[in-house]
Amino acid sequence: MTxxxxxxxxxxxxxAGFAVSQRHGVVTGFYHFxxxxxxxxxxxxxxxxxxxxxxxxAIAIADAATSxxxxxxxxxxxxxxxxxxxxxxxxxxxxxxxxxxxxxxTMLVDxxxxxxxxxxxxxxxxxxxxxxxxxxxxxxxxxFLSGAKSPALSGGNPETEIxxxxxxxxxxVVRIFNTLGEEIRMLADAPFEAGYHSVRWDGKAExxxxxxxxxxxxxxxxxxxxxxxxxxxxx
Amino acid sequence: MNTRxxxxxxxxxxxxxxxSEAQIPNAGFEQWTAGEPDSWKTSNAQGVAVPVTQSxxxxxxxxxLRGVRS
Numbered sequence: 180m181t182x183x184x185x186x187x188x189x190x191x192x193x194x195a196g197f198a199v200s201q202r203h204g205v206v207t208g209f210y211h212f213x214x215x216x217x218x219x220x221x222x223x224x225x226x227x228x229x230x231x232x233x234x235x236x237a238i239a240i241a242d243a244a245t246s247x248x249x250x251x252x253x254x255x256x257x258x259x260x261x262x263x264x265x266x267x268x269x270x271x272x273x274x275x276x277x278x279x280x281x282x283x284x285t286m287l288v289d290x291x292x293x294x295x296x297x298x299x300x301x302x303x304x305x306x307x308x309x310x311x312x313x314x315x316x317x318x319x320x321x322x323f324l325s326g327a328k329s330p331a332l333s334g335g336n337p338e339t340e341i342x343x344x345x346x347x348x349x350x351x352v353v354r355i356f357n358t359l360g361e362e363i364r365m366l367a368d369a370p371f372e373a374g375y376h377s378v379r380w381d382g383k384a385e386x387x388x389x390x391x392x393x394x395x396x397x398x399x400x401x402x403x404x405x406x407x408x409x410x411x412x413x414x
Numbered sequence: 415m416n417t418r419x420x421x422x423x424x425x426x427x428x429x430x431x432x433x434s435e436a437q438i439p440n441a442g443f444e445q446w447t448a449g450e451p452d453s454w455k456t457s458n459a460q461g462v463a464v465p466v467t468q469s470x471x472x473x474x475x476x477x478x479l480r481g482v483r484s
Binding site: 184185186187188189190191192193194197206208209211215218247265267269270271279280281282283284285286287288289290291292293 | 437438439441442443451452453454455456457458459462463464465466469471472473474475477478479480481482483484
């Protein structure tokens with residue numbers, strides 16, 4: 180039996196990142212990319228302080244590049260803190276299935292670097308004032324690895340963070356569905372103050388059982404607002 | 415005297431800068447051990463599937479990282 184694995188690489192000997200001591204604002208690098216079936220090369224950067232994410236961003240590259248081409252990921256900080264660790268993750272995913280890529284998709288990556296240090300307040304999401312509209316952000320990381328099948332992936336992200344913004348106090352319901360429309364897990368069902376919030380999902384159903392790899396839908400309801408984001412879970 | 419002070423100050427600033435700038439470990443993917451890039455974790459399961467490998471098609475240096483959906 181042939182086993183297929185997507186190419187995933189994550190900074191740190193155990194994929195847990197590396198130490199930093201400054202508010203690095205930009206990660207740059209160079210890539211080649213030969214996508215198959217609309218696959219995308221995804222580069223995620225996340226900054227941590229005391230194991231808590233304080234800044235992140237990602238890019239998804241869809242266009243083929245047959246010579247080395249520069250890429251830039253600009254870190255958006257949502258805290259004034261200085262990070263103490265950084266995780267960089269690169270992978271090829273299919274935006275159609277939300278997870279595993281098509282056979283033959285190939286990337287080359289070289290010469291990563293930090294190219295800017297930002298002061299407190301720079302690269303910071305505007306969170307000093309209340310949000311102006313309801314927003315359900317894409318979960319991070321996505322895809323996320325939970326109890327991975329591959330031993331090499333077992334150090335992956337055990338959970339994913341789902342952020343949302345509400346401009347006024349409201350009762351918020353955040354639920355996870357599978358692609359059949361069946362509810363898998365209720366992550367929030369409570370009143371929330373206006374502002375920026377987040378919930379986390381560990382890849383488990385309501386009964387505590389780990390769910391299978393695949394695409395799941397995260398639904399946010401707050402009053403009359405409703406939005407859905409697609410998430411990918413890899414095991 | 416002024417020139418000497420200038421060079422000492424310049425040297426101090428250069429050392430301070432190099433100490434304060436954290437670097438991405440093995441950012442050019444030049445160091446590899448047993449088929450794995452040092453300081454990175456890959457989805458390779460040696461002997462089963464190895465989607466991440468060393469490539470000599472580099473942007474600079476000798477090597478780059480190659481990832482293929484096998």
